[in-house]
Amino acid sequence: MSKPICVTVWNEGIHEKTDKKVAEVYPQGIHGAIAAHLGKQQGIEVVATATLEQPEHGLTEAVLEKTDVLTWWAHMAHDQVEDKIVDRVHKRVLEGMGLILLHSGHFSKIFQKLMGTGCGLKWREAAEMERLWVVRPGHPIADGLPEYFELAHTEMYGELFDIPQPDELVFISWFEGGEVFRSGCCWHRGKGKVFYFRPGHETFPIYYDENVLKVLANAVRWAAPIPGSPFSLGIPDITEPLNPIRGGEG
Amino acid sequence: MSKPICVTVWNEGIHEKTDKKVAEVYPQGIHGAIAAHLGKQQGIEVVATATLEQPEHGLTEAVLEKTDVLTWWAHMAHDQVEDKIVDRVHKRVLEGMGLILLHSGHFSKIFQKLMGTGCGLKWREAAEMERLWVVRPGHPIADGLPEYFELAHTEMYGELFDIPQPDELVFISWFEGGEVFRSGCCWHRGKGKVFYFRPGHETFPIYYDENVLKVLANAVRWAAPIPGSPFSLGIPDITEPLNPIRGGEG
């Protein structure tokens, strides 16, 4: 396992430029904070950061080709992401690339495309406390976590979260204001793995929290591609039967 | 339960017009054969049939509004289905409408949109025998079936079928030529239910087979909407907490 997991950290990158408060919390951008953390983890290498404003949003064929796991933060400008880039990321996920959607990334085109649902949810900004409970203790994404952890001040996301039932449900959040949320959800699409992780915000300093950072690193490791078995895209015509056919009219 | 389940039967409807052999097998079109069968079932009413060539492909707001379950057969012209109609059907599924994809409908835009995957598979036309095994005997879609049933001459569809793992796997097919296939698959999206059923063809008279017809009727009953609990689309801002929040900076 000597080859590191190559991560690309994507960020919409608008809040940081338009809101001084955000820039104070994340002077290198949200992507900068995430990349700095992941880059320090053993066996993980950040090969690129990328933002909306770059050509092809920084997600060129070349960048995706070398990306094992892509993390995605976005909020204000989901509809500015070009469909052809969404399709490119989608294709790479089916081929095996891991994708980690963060916080408001739930409403991104790529997440909706992978889920097949609307991905709506309730929300409230009231700086309330969130407590994330581990409901799948042997899951790699929960590795090293206590049975629950708390974030003192968060934006609330509440059910109903309009997603297909997760293949693996890792966290359920309790919010001070009275809601619950499926906060850590895993799905498999093609050969790729998809993880949605709720915590995050542009001004609450969520991506400096020790447990949140632990989840990010765990998720990257979980989402890394597995060579597996050949995966045929498309609809190949298999004219030669493997076993004899007694026949019939056509 | 006096109100019947209102079904719309959709068919691409091209083979029947361009291939005399198809027209002989299905003189009223594939949709005609399916509608004739479903219309005779207790508690089911066929409220419309519709084809690609009709304005809005026959799937107007008004038609979908009164449709509880939509069945979908298509093969040659998936890409001619307008995106806005696909989006309309998709929205109705999330709201609760059942959708039954038949045979080559696996490669339709609406199925790909609901699955989030490519939906590819292997295929071969060799008039070979298919045996469908029930692997979930208490499922409503298997009601009244023997433990397996056979179709003497079929087009083969083989794994790998590029779908998310089904929420409920009802049938697995054995093919004479050596392949297997997940032939009856259920998923839930929003409030809606989606069933993919493999058997079908434009010239093999599959939709006259007694067991296939039983599955179609069972699937319609299974896919019928359940009022359930309110389902909020979108991302409502819930400003009033349900429980008091001790606060914090924001």
Next chain:
Amino acid sequence: MSKPICVTVWNEGIHEKTDKKVAEVYPQGIHGAIAAHLGKQQGIEVVATATLEQPEHGLTEAVLEKTDVLTWWAHMAHDQVEDKIVDRVHKRVLEGMGLILLHSGHFSKIFQKLMGTGCGLKWREAAEMERLWVVRPGHPIADGLPEYFELAHTEMYGELFDIPQPDELVFISWFEGGEVFRSGCCWHRGKGKVFYFRPGHETFPIYYDENVLKVLANAVRWAAPIPGSPFSLGIPDITEPLNPIRGGEG
């Protein structure tokens, strides 16, 4: 669908006899309250109530034979339930009988036997508020419910709930004291359906709450047997192949 769903309501029945407070809340026993409610529902018939102290705990072959759905409340004396009765109930579930486990029934032998796990959880008696969120709005068990409902004073059950991930997760509870819980969980075993529903208590008057009662009736309807397809128990030797075998040494 003229034949009613035949329900047997089982109750340990000890609290009511040993604690005056319980007897005041449930003068006919917890089973009496549940049976009275279900008996009034259209299409449901309570064919028996049964308690631990009866011969064979009231769950004779004859009673189970006529039971479509069995509801189970127990708390203090799980280990007094005879293994042969547990095995009998288990066999009936595999054959198609529905089973609804209520509240402290999570630690019953029959639930543990069906789950394959320990079924432990955290608990606290502090008369705290519980809010149950519907996370699967199109599910039949959520039919007619608001998007959440509240119970003013409950015993808390908290994660980690040691169960296999539910096949269908219908409710997640929020508790005033800070925990969450997977409160409405569905599984399929053999041809039978199993539903665990958290709310309930011997002194909090939970089984008089309108929404709880709605869930109970919905759950009975959901859990009712479906004839389906034949279900072979055991390990039958199929000596005659369905298709020719080219052979080989043995």
Next chain:
Amino acid sequence: MSKPICVTVWNEGIHEKTDKKVAEVYPQGIHGAIAAHLGKQQGIEVVATATLEQPEHGLTEAVLEKTDVLTWWAHMAHDQVEDKIVDRVHKRVLEGMGLILLHSGHFSKIFQKLMGTGCGLKWREAAEMERLWVVRPGHPIADGLPEYFELAHTEMYGELFDIPQPDELVFISWFEGGEVFRSGCCWHRGKGKVFYFRPGHETFPIYYDENVLKVLANAVRWAAPIPGSPFSLGIPDITEPLNPIRGGEG
């Protein structure tokens, strides 16, 4: 990841002693053949082999304590395995130990206890061909496999396989004689992982097949424990609420 995965290979071990033909195929016992293969894999260490006839069937507390993954082959004498040893293995699985059930191990007490179902299936001994199709190409257990592989002469196992729907379905088998089978199935119980793998036999030399052996090693790696998050067995009373409770009567 320098610490190896510690494997114990369990075998009923009766066929080898009572049937000369079996002893010829597996001169060191089936466990010997499996242990020899696994022991050669990088990162895997076989810490014990054990058989039915040993005291405590060779599965003492000490042996299980050091076992990360246990493989289990059995056929004739499932009922001779003591319940207390079954309970001990079960407890270890919930705590995180991986368990790999091989072939006729489907009818073992430990598998039935973990599944909650009868685990029956159809079978036939006719030396027929089996073709295993990968239906989850990105799964670690399919790593390095072709899209299908064949075993020339096998005992047939056919559906209906009476198991809970697998959490992850990796292989589906095609049999020459006409059946299909869910041949590679994953479940999660507590913190532990369970894999059932169909191929195997006492006289067909299945455990010398290159692809079968690849699956065994992959499965051991997949099933290895993950520390994860704390896992509380039992039903702890949490008297101190995490958040204030406004109270009520008790």
